Amino acid sequence: MKLMQLLTKKYNFSQGNAxxxxxxxxxxxEVVAELFSFKVILFAFRPLIALMILYLYWITSKERSVLFFITIFFLLLTSIFIILETELFLKLGLVGIVIHRLLLIIYIIKLNKVKDYIPILIAIIPFVFIFSYLLSISDGIPEGSYYPLLVQNILVSILGGVILSNYFMTETTNTPWLSIFGVLFIALYFTVFIEKLFLNNLPPTYFRPLGMVLYVTSYYAFYKFVIDTEKLNTNANENNE
Incomplete structure (x- = not known):
């Protein structure tokens, strides 16, 4: 029995590396496709990023949280809708992004077993200030985009506050992957935000390859955070018993 478990563990480890x-x-x-605007390749490969993260979690996690699958599923839907670039699919993509980020916030709070929300409220303030300032000085806001951008700014600020407060308040069960995810995710949002509102006269090839690198690395970091936190929580429960 132990031999079978060991073989299964080794198989999953090698499969995970692959x-x-x-x-x-x-x-x-994807970076090359963004550089040369190959839409067909983008449509074919971008959804595969989310699918591979889902599969990677499936073979490496013992808990296989439904909330993880739902969160990344909305990321998958959003990545498809945004590529299509029609008005209907862009609106669906916007709704998908809102749901996805709400789920990210809920999932991180659940994993970290947050009980005190005061540090989060304090940590949100600098993010709200920065994003509100950038939004207020921008002259390039597309028509009808102000309130969707405001909602996105609030959600990203909350997410940043949750991650920042975790860094300072959680010492015993902290994993560096959440901080790495936070830095990469905020950088990704900044890249998109600055491109759309301040530098939209430049070709998209200036920013989208960087955005793709940040997109992949940030969600890989999120996956690693989830796996590490599940292990830490399992070990803590076993020690308590």
Missing amino acids: IVGLLFSFAII
């Missing part, structure tokens, strides 16, 4: 290799290989293909 999936990680494919994940970053596809990321390189």
Whole structure:
């Protein structure tokens, strides 16, 4: 029985490494496709990023949280809708992004077993200030986009506050992957925000390859955070018993 468990563990480990290799290989293909605006390749490969993260979690996690699958599923839907670039699909993509980020916030709070929300409220303030300032000085806001951008700013500020407060308040069960995810995710949002509102006269090839690198690395970091936190929580429960 132990031999079978050991063999299964080794198989999943080697399979996981292969999936990680494919994940970053596809990321390189996506960066090249963004550089040369190959829409067909973007449509074919971008959804695979989310699918591979889902599969990677499936083979490496013992808990296999439904909330993780739902969160990344909305990321998958959003990545498809945004590529299509029609008005209907862009609106659906916006709704998908809102749901996805709400789920990210709820999931991180659940994993970290947050009980005191005061540090989060304090940590949100600098993010709200920065994003509100950038939004107020922008002259390039597309018509009808102000309130969707405001909602996005609030959600990203809350997410940033949750991650920042965790960094300072949680010492015993902290994993560096959440901080890495936070830095990469905020950088990704800044890249998109600055491109759309301040530098939209420049070709998209200036920013989208960087955005793709940040997209893949941030969600890989999120996956690693979830796996590490599940292990830490399991060990803590076993020690309490």
